[in-house]
Amino acid sequence: MTRSKDGGESPQTPVSFDKLVHEPARLLVLANLYVVDSADFTYLTRQTGLTWGNLSSHMSKLEAAGYIEVKKEFRGKRPYTMMKLTGEGREAFREYRRKMKQVLDDLPD
C-alpha cells in the first residue's frame, strides 16, 4: 500500500515474477549458469545438489522457454553436453533479481 496525496492509502500493483525463473530449483540453475559462460550436467548437479533426472526436467523447461541453449561438443571421442544461458535467459534472470530486490527494499522495517 502507498499513500496518496489526500493522505489515504492506495493499493500498489503487485510485482509479478516470471514463474519459470521463480521456481527454487530453476532459480538455482539459472544463477549458476549466470556466473559462468557455460557448464555441463555434472557441474550443475554438483553445484545445485539436484539429481540428474530432476535437473534434466528443469533444463527441458528452460530450453523450451528459450532461456538456455544446449550444445553438444566432442573432446577427442568423448561427448560433452554444455548448457549456456541465452541472451533472453540472462535478461530474465536479471529482471527477476531486480524485481526481487525491489520487493525486499519496499518491505517495511
Next chain:
Amino acid sequence: MSNITDLKVLERKAFRSYHQDGLMDISLGLMMMVAFISEVFIYGSMPEIKTGIVEPVIFRIILGLGLYLTPVVIVYAGKRFITTPRLGSVKLGSERLSRNKKAKVVILSAVLVTWAVLIISMVTGWTEVQNIVQWMPVIIGGGVTLVMSLMAYFIDFPRLAVIGALMGLGIAFREWLDKPVMLLISGLLILVTGLVIFWRFLREHPISEREAVNDQV
C-alpha cells in the same frame, strides 16, 4: 537464497571448487622434492654421468627438466582424468578470464624481476659490496612467498599462500643452513597435505557411470 543475491560469492565458490582436489598441493610438493633430488643427485656431488653420446652437462639439464615437468604432467592428467569427470566441465565467464590474464601478467613480471635482480647481483657482485649476502636466504624465500601469495590472490586460492610460505621457508632454510634436505622436508609437508585433500576429494566426489559418459536422459 543468499547465493542468488550475491553472485560474486557464487562465482567464487564455483571457481574454488576446482582447487579442492589437492592436485596443486601435490604438484608443488613434488617440485620441491624434485629440487632436492636435482641438487643432491644430479647437480651435486655424484660422479660425472657418462653416456658416451650426450655431454654429461646436457644430460643433467635434460634429466632435470624432465623431472621438473613430471609434477606439471601429473596435475594436467589429474585435472583431466580425475577432477573434471567428478566436478564437471565449465567455461568461465569473461570477468574471471580477465582476472586470470592479469594474474599471469603479474606473476610473469614478478618472476622476471626476481631473475633480473639475481643475475645482476651475480654479475656485479653488488650483494657482497652491500654486505647483504647474509640476507639472501630471506630475500629469496620471501620472494617465492610473495609470488605465490600474489598468485593466491589473483586466482582466488588462499591455500596457495600457505603453500608459498612453506616453499619460501624451505628455500630460505636451505640457503641459510646450506642443507638441501630442507627442500625435501618442505616438499613432504606440502605433498602430504595435498594427498590428504586429494583422498578426501575422491571420497566426497565419487564418479557415477552416468557422469563417466556425460550422458543425459
